[in-house]
Amino acid sequence: NTYDDYDQDRALLERSFNLSxxxxxxxxxxxxxxxxxxxVEKESVERKVFERTEELTFAxxxxxxxxxxxxxxISVAAHQLRTPLSAIKWTxxxxxxxxxxxxxxxxxSLLLKGYESNERLINLINDMLVVTRIxxxxxxxxxxFIHIEDLIDSILLDFAGQAHVRNVTLAFERPxxxxxxxxxDPEKIRAVIQNLVENALNYTTNGGTITLSAKxxxxxxxxxxxxxxxxxxxxxxxxxxxxxxxxxxxxxxxxDGSGLGLFxxxxxxxxxxxxxxxxxxxxxxxxxxxxxPCADAHT
Numbered sequence: 001n002t003y004d005d006y007d008q009d010r011a012l013l014e015r016s017f018n019l020s021x022x023x024x025x026x027x028x029x030x031x032x033x034x035x036x037x038x039x040v041e042k043e044s045v046e047r048k049v050f051e052r053t054e055e056l057t058f059a060x061x062x063x064x065x066x067x068x069x070x071x072x073x074i075s076v077a078a079h080q081l082r083t084p085l086s087a088i089k090w091t092x093x094x095x096x097x098x099x100x101x102x103x104x105x106x107x108x109s110l111l112l113k114g115y116e117s118n119e120r121l122i123n124l125i126n127d128m129l130v131v132t133r134i135x136x137x138x139x140x141x142x143x144x145f146i147h148i149e150d151l152i153d154s155i156l157l158d159f160a161g162q163a164h165v166r167n168v169t170l171a172f173e174r175p176x177x178x179x180x181x182x183x184x185d186p187e188k189i190r191a192v193i194q195n196l197v198e199n200a201l202n203y204t205t206n207g208g209t210i211t212l213s214a215k216x217x218x219x220x221x222x223x224x225x226x227x228x229x230x231x232x233x234x235x236x237x238x239x240x241x242x243x244x245x246x247x248x249x250x251x252x253x254x255x256d257g258s259g260l261g262l263f264x265x266x267x268x269x270x271x272x273x274x275x276x277x278x279x280x281x282x283x284x285x286x287x288x289x290x291x292x293p294c295a296d297a298h299t
Contacts, residue, residue, distance in 0.1 A: 068136070078125045078132070085125065088118050120256055127260040131243065134267045141185040141271060145295060148182055148189075148214050148221050149174055155193050156212070159201065167206040170197075173213040182221050183295035188268045192276075193223065195261040196288045200227035202254050204285075220274070220291040231282040240278070241266045249282065265290070 092115040100108065133139040152172055163170035193212075200210045208228040215222055232240060232247050239245045244259040251257075269276040269290045280286035 078128050082122065082125050082129075085118055085122050089115065089122065092118060124258045124260075127258050127264065130264050131260055134264065139267075139271070141188060143183050143185055145181045145183050146186055147178060148223060148292070149179060151186060151190060152193065152212055152214065152223070155190060155197065158194070159197055162201055163210070166201060166204075168201060168204050169209040170201075171209070171211050173211060175214060175216075179214060179216055179221055180294040182292045184272055184292055189272070189292070192265040192268050192290060193225070195265050196225040199261065199288075200225055200229060200286070202257075203227070203250060204229035216294070217291070219294050221294060222289055222291045224287055224289045226285065226287040228285040231284050231286055232278075232280040233282050237278075237280060241276075 092111055096103075096108065096111050096115065103111070130139075149172075153174075156170060156172055159170060197210065197212070204210060204227045210225065210227045213224045213226070230249050230253060233249060236245075236247045240247070241262050242259075243263045245263075246257055246259045266276050269292070272292050274291040274293065276288070276290040278286055278288040
């Protein structure tokens with residue numbers, strides 16, 4: 001404001017509040033002091049925020065560094081463990097195959113249990129290596145145009161024997177018309193579907209059903225794996241995609257398991273710009289689903 005404006009404001013205040021010139025100057029000085037104090041407080045808060053931000057940035061950088069060290073350690077350790085475990089697997093296979101006629105039933109049973117335990121360790125290490133590649137951003141994707149129905153058919157053939165042994169009905173409700181192409185890494189999406197089907201088989205009791213289906217929805221292909229299994233407790237459903245997490249009822253049914261399958265599956269689907277989710281009721285069953293964007297095979 002100009003000095004004339006200031007004089008006018010001063011005169012107005014003096015008339016409105018019956019202030020003398022001295023009182024007006026005191027009020028003016030108090031306001032000026034308050035403004036100055038507010039300015040000092042503002043600068044102090046800004047300085048504290050800046051310092052705190054620097055502390056948080058340093059802590060975050062440190063956590064990222066420690067996480068990288070952890071990931072590198074797991075990767076090195078897993079690679080080092082995989083070599084001797086592969087040798088043990090080869091030894092078990094040799095003993096079982098070449099000496100089967102000379103083994104008693106008890107000896108053969110013990111060797112088979114050793115082979116299966118070793119195989120579980122190898123699978124766990126492979127899962128951990130996949131996780132480290134995902135977290136380090138080193139997972140490679142080789143995309144190609146395919147129809148998802150063909151991939152599902154191929155996967156169900158792999159599980160037909162297991163479903164028969166477990167007395168579980170495993171079926172694919174193929175769409176009436178062929179769905180659009182998807183541009184995906186077939187091996188990675190195969191791993192996602194295999195994990196969902198394997199989980200369904202593990203947690204569905206004898207005489208149960210597992211049904212796969214696929215449909216077009218909002219320019220996405222949506223794949224469903226529905227089972228009549230044990231379901232997931234409501235209070236644990238929010239953690240189901242966390243690393244190493246397994247629901248309480250799942251652990252009771254099957255003690256083995258890394259708790260990495262759904263974490264890896266979610267990461268793979270996300271990398272394909274899709275979404276994964278589920279609906280589940282404990283004691284009734286679960287329906288897992290994921291989406292993948294449609295693609296034009298001629299682009």
